[in-house]
Amino acid sequence: MPWGQPRYGLGLTPGVDEIDVAAAAELYGGAAFTAHVVPVAESGEITTRHGMTLLATPVAKAGKLDRLVIPGATSRTPLAAAAPDVPVFLPAAAAGTGNTSFDPILADIARSDGRHVAQTAAKYIEYPLPALPQQGGAPVRVTVIAILAAALAIAVGLVPALISRIRVRRRGAARPQAR
Incomplete structure (x- = not known):
């Protein structure tokens, strides 16, 4: 349901792994339907780790974002500095040893939208259910x-x-x- 969804910026940085981007885009915007996801970058396009060119909205022109998710980054990037008042989530920094790109995002969905939403999203993409936080938001x-x-x-x-x-x-x- 698109009504009342928060607007997440999917922060694209040069050299990001395609799976990291796909995990965030698919889980937040597709499988769990928890947010309207807008790809943003410092400029209009970036090149991924394997040479794919991704088009994005420059973060300065993206409008109001409720959150900035920067896949693949383990520390704050210049992209985060371009949106100083927006909360930033770095899935790669939250990933534990042996986790894939999907695990920290599913855990984040469980915390913010509830464990059942995260479980449903994992099932939707046929992903084995990782350990999720017991307490989650409604x-x-x-x-x-x-x-x-x-x-x-x-x-x-x-x-x-x-x-x-x-x-x-x-x-x-x-x-x-x-x-």
Whole structure:
């Protein structure tokens, strides 16, 4: 559901591994649907580790970002400095020994959106479920949308009953009372 999603900048740096980029883009923007992902870089394009050219929006022109995820980086980069007021997440720095690019991102999704969202995303991409944090955030956005949808359904369901009640009252008021 795209409504109310945070806007994540996918920070692309020269020489980044393609799998690192794919893990962040697929999990945040595709499988878990937790964020609207916008590829950003210092300039309009970057070249990956294996020579692939990726197009991106210059970070200065990207608009408001809620978070900047920089795959492959283990320390703050000049890209992070270009967006000083935006929280930065470095999946490679959060990865433990033996983890792939997907593990720290799934753990981050579990912390922010809930363990079940991370489990579903892992299943969606057919990835073996890594150890995830036990405590996770509640999927607030999805819960609020579900509550609003239920309230709207109830309201729509009550409209015919209210119209009927109003008509009955008007008919009763229009009839002369016999004594």
